Amino acid sequence: PKNLKKVAYISEGIFRILIEGSSLAKEWHNCEKLHGNTVLLTKEEREKLPEEVTRKLKPEAMWKVARQPRVTIDRIANKSSIYHTGQVLFNKDGGLWFGLRWLEKDAKLKKQMEHLFVDLGYAGLGGERSSGYGVCEITPHDEIQLPAPEGKPWVSLSRYIPKEEEIFALGAPNAAYQIESVGGWVRSIYGKKAQRRMNVNILAEGAVLGALDVNSPGMMVDAQPNFDGEQPLGHPAYRNGFALGVGIEGGLK
Numbered sequence: 001p002k003n004l005k006k007v008a009y010i011s012e013g014i015f016r017i018l019i020e021g022s023s024l025a026k027e028w029h030n031c032e033k034l035h036g037n038t039v040l041l042t043k044e045e046r047e048k049l050p051e052e053v054t055r056k057l058k059p060e061a062m063w064k065v066a067r068q069p070r071v072t073i074d075r076i077a078n079k080s081s082i083y084h085t086g087q088v089l090f091n092k093d094g095g096l097w098f099g100l101r102w103l104e105k106d107a108k109l110k111k112q113m114e115h116l117f118v119d120l121g122y123a124g125l126g127g128e129r130s131s132g133y134g135v136c137e138i139t140p141h142d143e144i145q146l147p148a149p150e151g152k153p154w155v156s157l158s159r160y161i162p163k164e165e166e167i168f169a170l171g172a173p174n175a176a177y178q179i180e181s182v183g184g185w186v187r188s189i190y191g192k193k194a195q196r197r198m199n200v201n202i203l204a205e206g207a208v209l210g211a212l213d214v215n216s217p218g219m220m221v222d223a224q225p226n227f228d229g230e231q232p233l234g235h236p237a238y239r240n241g242f243a244l245g246v247g248i249e250g251g252l253k
Contacts, residue, residue, distance in 0.1 A: 001028045003037040011041035012144070019147065019155065021250015035061065053091065063090045085128055095136065096125075099144075099157060101244050103216055114140075149245030150215045153208070153252045160203040160218050161241025169217075170203075172210025174252040180204045186224070186237040195232060197223040200239050207243075208252065218242035 004024055017027055024040070032046040033039065034053070039062070052060045066087045071080050090096075100113070117138040124134030153172065159182070162169070170177060183199040200223050224237040 001025065003033075004028060006037045007040055008038045009035075009040070011039075011045050013042035013045050014040050019246060019248045019250065021248075021253070023253065034059070050091075050093070060091060062094050063088055065089075087133070099244060147247035147249055148215060149212070149217070149243075149247045151213055151247075152211050153248040154211070154245045155248060156203065156205065156207045156209070156243040156245050158205055158244040159241065160207055160243035161200065161221055161239070162203070162217065163219050166212055166214070166217050169210040169212050172252065175207075175209050177207035177209065178204040182239065186233065188233055188235070190234070192233060195225045197237055197239070198225060199223075200241075202239070202241060208248070210252070216242055217245060 007024060010018070010024075014027065014031060018024070031040040032043055034041070034046075046054055049062075050060075053062055066089055067084045068087050070083055070085055072083065073080055102110075121136050121138045123129060124132070125136060126134045128134070159180075169175070179201055180203075181199045182202050184197050185194050186197050187194045200221055218241045220238045221241055222236045223239040224231055224233045224235065
């Protein structure tokens with residue numbers, strides 16, 4: 001199908017169909033499409049969405065991207081300069097979803113995570129947090145079961161930094177992935193001035209890779225700024241490169 005390249009997001013239902021061995025091309029005519037063919041979902045999932053999102057005539061967007069003009073003042077010349085920032089605005093009852101995988105049960109750590117999510121919601125996600133952007137409420141939902149990645153082809157639902165001994169999985173037949181350079185800012189818990197993290201090359205979400213004999217591939221890397229040996233932050237700033245992997249039961253095709 002010519003519109004297949006437009007697809008950017010798939011639902012959990014479509015994802016489960018794909019990891020069983022089917023393909024988007026094969027399932028295209030059975031899928032429900034939203035957002036100009038960029039979102040695919042099953043008929044059952046579409047029926048659970050609000051009518052204003054799924055109606056044929058002028059449907060509302062589940063989210064939209066807006067540009068916000070901002071002004072900065074030159075401290076020396078006292079001249080103003082305009083720039084723009086991006087905003088993602090979600091429809092009512094819409095939002096982001098993320099998964100957390102527990103490799104072992106730890107009641108104490110689980111309680112800590114609940115408190116950290118509350119703090120994260122108050123602090124906000126993304127940029128411009130000092131202006132109030134990104135404030136959210138993070139709420140738990142039901143657990144879901146997905147195939148483990150160990151010993152079979154797999155897809156990563158998170159970014160992934162492979163260890164040296166895992167690199168061979170990128171060369172598997174029909175493997176597919178994108179490499180991103182990820183940087184950003186880091187703020188110290190000790191009140192030091194915010195610093196730019198070191199850029200890290202990382203595999204983007206959705207990487208499809210060959211089999212590995214590990215249940216939790218990937219590693220953490222220290223991305224604290226380093227200026228010719230000088231490290232002004234004074235402590236590690238870790239970038240999480242562990243993959244949240246899901247086994248592809250139908251194999252790579």
